[in-house]
Amino acid sequence: MTYSALQRRDIRLLAGLRAVSFLGDSVAMTALYLRLAPLGHAxxxxxxxxxxxxxxxxxxxxxGSLVDRVPAKRLLTLLGVAEGVVCVAIGYWHGLYATIGLMLALSSFVAFSYPGYSALVPSIAGEENIAASQGTMQAVQGAASVLGPVIGGVLVGSVGQSWPLYLDALSYVVAAVATTMLRHDRRPSPRSTIELAQSHTMLAGVSFLWNDRLLRPIVLTTLVFLLAINVVNVGEVFFVTVTLHSSAIYYGLVGASFGVGSVAGSLLAGRLGQGLVNLARSILVTITVVGVMIGLVGLVSRVAFIYPLMAVAGVAAGVANVAFFTLCTVRSPEALRGRVFAAIGAIFTGDQIGATATGGMVLALVSPRTVFQVGGVAATLCALVLGPVALRASRQAHAREDDQGA
Known part of the structure; x- marks a missing residue:
């Protein structure tokens, strides 16, 4: 890791503002679920x-197209202010339809800020520090996912349902102000960069992921793996509370053990080398570990045995996340990174939506324990069957780079 003093300052500032935003979002979502739950409508x-x-x-x-054409700091600052305004409105209006409609508006702004910040990170860190910066960003997101539900529940119980949303609004505004304090910016200023950005359509991110001979098998492997894991997530609450007869507190600790593990894994992965073969191998090994751990969870008879298994799965997932985003960043032309990150977000969000629907249908047919067992086996087989194709592609890509450099 070879950050300059200015890079280190901006990475720390960016990590801090993203941590505040992620935590605010997690707190707010917890409050909103608690707001709607008493209505009794699934x-x-x-x-x-x-x-x-x-x-x-x-x-x-x-x-993605807008992110690749507009200076990042200006766009992200405006988005932060807009997101803050919407959060204030969600906190003020509690009606069901108002809540859902305003959430739709908020997530529409987030759809632009997510690829914006993702593309800004390597511009600050430099090409040689992508893994380290990704490790930091994934770690703060993981920490927020652990702390957010706890803080959100406490705030709703102590100060009501509106204040968590007002605090989330404040987090967006603070992030917007902090963004203006960054010394680095991502500007599509060089003529070659502008020409490359303008020569591709809005779907260039998806096209790039599909046409790249290394990223295509990696993305497909990860997509199938996440489908299996997200189906398992739907059954987790039923497995802990119904099958193992444990309380909501124990269920919360299961998620916390995975979250703490993912933070540790993300920080550990910041030391990964950025070679293509090393990154591809890291992804495949760690998703195999996650699959095995999930399958073993389906065999336990007491909830206490789940915690170490989920912690190990969390560490592996943290490493896999960092390795995946590092590989996608390294392989992507800088001028296309906004569209590439937007495409990644869309693909995996769609995968999550599909897995949630699938999980509900699967749980109607089999027990939660079986969901864990089958999901773990499916995730492991995904890595073992599709993984060799991805690893072979990484070696071929590495060989081509060596030939070009010779």
């Missing part, structure tokens, strides 16, 4: 979840 919770994710799929082409 469709309302589902609608809120869809409103919070669907725009990331629908607006991905436009978002």
């Amino acid at each position: 469709w309302a919770i589902a609608a809120l979840s869809i409103a919070g994710t669907l725009p990331l799929v629908l607006f991905a082409p436009l978002a």
